[in-house]
Amino acid sequence: xxxxxxxxxxxxxxxxxxxxxxxxxxxxxxxxxxxxxxxxxxxxxxxxxxxxxxxxxxxxxxxxxxxxxxxxxxxxxxxxxxxxxxxxxxxxxxxxxxxxxxxxxxxxxxxxxxxxxxxxxxxxxxxxxxxxxxxxxxxxxxxxxxxxxxxxxxxxxxxxxxxxxxxx
Amino acid sequence: xxxxxxxxxxxxxxxxxxxxxxxxxxxxxxxxxxxxxxxxxxxxxxxxxxxxxxxxxxxxxxxxxxxxxxxxxxxxxxxxxxxxxxxxxxxxxxxxxxxxxxxxxxxxxxxxxxxxxxxxxxxxxxxxxxxxxxxxxxxxxxxxxxxxxxxxxxxxxxxxxxxxxxxx
Numbered sequence: 001x002x003x004x005x006x007x008x009x010x011x012x013x014x015x016x017x018x019x020x021x022x023x024x025x026x027x028x029x030x031x032x033x034x035x036x037x038x039x040x041x042x043x044x045x046x047x048x049x050x051x052x053x054x055x056x057x058x059x060x061x062x063x064x065x066x067x068x069x070x071x072x073x074x075x076x077x078x079x080x081x082x083x084x085x086x087x088x089x090x091x092x093x094x095x096x097x098x099x100x101x102x103x104x105x106x107x108x109x110x111x112x113x114x115x116x117x118x119x120x121x122x123x124x125x126x127x128x129x130x131x132x133x134x135x136x137x138x139x140x141x142x143x144x145x146x147x148x149x150x151x152x153x154x155x156x157x158x159x160x161x162x163x164x165x166x167x168x
Numbered sequence: 169x170x171x172x173x174x175x176x177x178x179x180x181x182x183x184x185x186x187x188x189x190x191x192x193x194x195x196x197x198x199x200x201x202x203x204x205x206x207x208x209x210x211x212x213x214x215x216x217x218x219x220x221x222x223x224x225x226x227x228x229x230x231x232x233x234x235x236x237x238x239x240x241x242x243x244x245x246x247x248x249x250x251x252x253x254x255x256x257x258x259x260x261x262x263x264x265x266x267x268x269x270x271x272x273x274x275x276x277x278x279x280x281x282x283x284x285x286x287x288x289x290x291x292x293x294x295x296x297x298x299x300x301x302x303x304x305x306x307x308x309x310x311x312x313x314x315x316x317x318x319x320x321x322x323x324x325x326x327x328x329x330x331x332x333x334x335x336x
Binding site: 011 | 172173174175176177178179180181184185188189203
């Protein structure tokens with residue numbers, strides 16, 4: 001892909017991340033991911049993440065399996081790294097596709113959620129400019145797809161779109 | 169380019185439009201433009217522009233030579249089409265690149281300006297959701313480049329990034 005004309009780059013839409021990457025990964029479809037590598041994102045500090053990506057300039061993408069996460073309390077994942085932690089900000093935003101030809105019915109296929117990195121330990125961590133968008137499949141997509149294996153269920157694998165914001 | 173993985177598309181930065189497309193076009197560099205076609209944008213109505221583009225989904229790019237434009241009064245271009253007119257909104261915003269290694273000095277290489285399409289004739293036209301960003305080279309780039317021909321001078325060719333906004 002090095003011979004592409006200037007201006008071509010990997011800038012997927014939300015729907016592409018859900019349907020072309022997460023769903024294919026969860027259902028075990030034969031699909032190579034030359035653009036999104038699998039990384040245990042909580043074993044890497046934010047400033048080292050770009051170096052772990054397969055490609056990217058200002059935004060980097062990763063696949064992450066949730067079995068890497070520990071759950072300190074209940075169902076809330078423990079998103080800590082050695083030097084800090086990722087904290088969700090705002091609500092889950094649905095990602096929809098048209099369920100009919102005239103775009104009158106929308107079907108939710110996934111969700112995205114913003115995460116901010118804090119240095120230190122909660123609740124006294126210091127906010128940083130590092131941010132991620134977490135993409136996950138809607139649970140219903142798993143039951144709708146019989147070929148999905150339990151090892152790579154729709155809820156166990158996620159995509160993270162990672163950026164460093166300008167704000168400090 | 170049809171065999172690219174999902175998520176790859178033409179989404180150039182402002183700098184790429186100025187330096188990789190406009191400057192090369194103005195200086196007659198040997199460079200094929202498989203992605204941006206040359207169109208007299210004022211002979212085409214906004215809703216027909218996507219069909220004139222070489223590629224695009226929600227944003228379309230065109231090269232336009234200013235000798236197509238007529239100047240009704242002074243140096244202000246006549247941006248009318250058969251059914252309406254394009255009107256500039258806001259100021260010219262400079263597009264800069266680093267002039268040294270440590271990013272302390274910025275050099276302006278071009279400008280961009282937003283245009284909105286109105287149905288009818290000025291000043292009573294009705295605003296529409298059609299918008300363009302007009303990109304032009306900084307005049308200094310022409311004098312800095314001796315190989316630029318008068319037929320394709322830096323000021324005579326522009327790039328238009330065209331979108332239909334959601335607002336009505």
